Structures are given as structure tokens and as C-alpha cells.
Amino acid sequence: MATEDLIILQKTYDMINYGYQAIAQFPKSEKYALGTDMKKCMHQILEYTIVAHKKYYKKTTLQELDVEVTKLKAYTRLAKDLGFLPFKKYEVWSKYNVEIGKMVGGWIKSAKQ
Template identity: 30%
Template sequence: MVDKRSASTNKGKVKFTGKKDRTRGQDHGRGHADYPVIKAMYRLALEYTERVKSFPRDTRFILGDRILNNCYDILEGLIEARYTKEKERVLRRLNLQLEKLRFQTRFCLDVKVLSAKKYGHICEMINDVGKMIGGWLKSLR
């Protein structure tokens, strides 16, 4: 690790305290560093946000909006599952929503708004999230 030194200012002068910067690799208050499933779903939502921008207008405002809303609902549900006592109920609901997202993604391929390559990439991301949700559910039993 590079020895970064933190600085404090005193009347415009920089004073090095000699302490190493320990913030590297932390999530800086985002609150999901220890939940890889939330990070994975966040990346999937970002990916779909970029993909939907290139959908044809008629598809973007019907199918695209439904997909994005589904992604955001799953992401919000994962955050909810982190804090609720009813984790199993929430995670089962999210599993169902993820299955809907799989079908919506397949539909995007069939109507040719996603290439086979992008479809494969997104499916891998969806499957990764599904495996993590399944593992989380299994750990609760």
C-alpha cells in the first residue's frame, strides 16, 4: 500500500501528520461494503440504465421503464433485507422479482433491443445476484 500522508492546514500552510490514509478500499459511508449482493445489484442497475438509453423510443418508455423500475425495486429490497427482521420473506419476494427481470431480459433479446453479447453479459450479472440471494436465504435456515 502506498504510504499516503494526511494533511491538515494551519493558516494556509500544509502540515503533514505522518498518519497513513486508512480510507482506501472502504465504502465511505455508502453502507454496503459487507454486502456483495447489494454491490452486484447496483452494478446491474447501472448496466441496465446505460443499455436502456439505446433502446428505440417505443421500447424505452414501455419495456425499459419496467426493467429499470424492477432493478431499482430489487436494489431497494436488498437494502431493506439488510435491516429487517423478516429477511426471509423479503428475500423470497426479491427472488421472484429477479425471475421477472430474467424474462424481461429475454424479451429484450427477442425484440432485438439487446445484442446476444450484451444479453449474455447481463444474464451473468442477474445469475450472480440470484446466487447471492439464494446463498443468503440458505444461510437463514
């Protein structure tokens, strides 16, 4: 499982890198409101990924990671619907989020065994 952990860590890093660039283009008022919430979410995803990788008992951490990924998906969609995030950027960011979500789901399944 170690190599998959490294893949999810890299995907998370790439998603955060892209997310920061997208948030930088938000209107000033939203950079410090919705943008801050989204950044916190991304940081939590990175943190939970690292913690889950290092812990022996992963179940709770993986569930928290799954919640954060779901929250970020909702925030990203909200940013698009409010017009702060162009559709193309939403599409790219969503692909990252969905891919990470699938990896987390697989990780949860393998941790249950």
C-alpha cells in the first residue's frame, strides 16, 4: 500500500497547487471568505493523508479525510455556481477531487480488510 499512499500524496499536492492558483483569481472579497475555507479544506486533506499514511489504525483518520474531500467538492461546486470559478478551472479541479476521492475510497476498503 506504500506506493499508493505516495500517489495520493502527490495527487493531493498537485490539487492544492492548482487550487491556490484558481483561488488567486477569486474576487477580493471571496479570497478571504470562501477561498479561505477552501484552503483550510485542502490543508486538512493533506494533513489527514499524511497522518493516515503514518498511523497503524487508519479507519477514523480515513473517514475524516473522506469528509474533507466531500467538503472540498461542495465548496468547488459552490465557487463555480457563484461565478468565482470559471467552468474550465472547475472541471480541472473537480477531476483532482474525484480522483483523490476514489483513492480515499479504495484506501478505506483496503483498511477494513
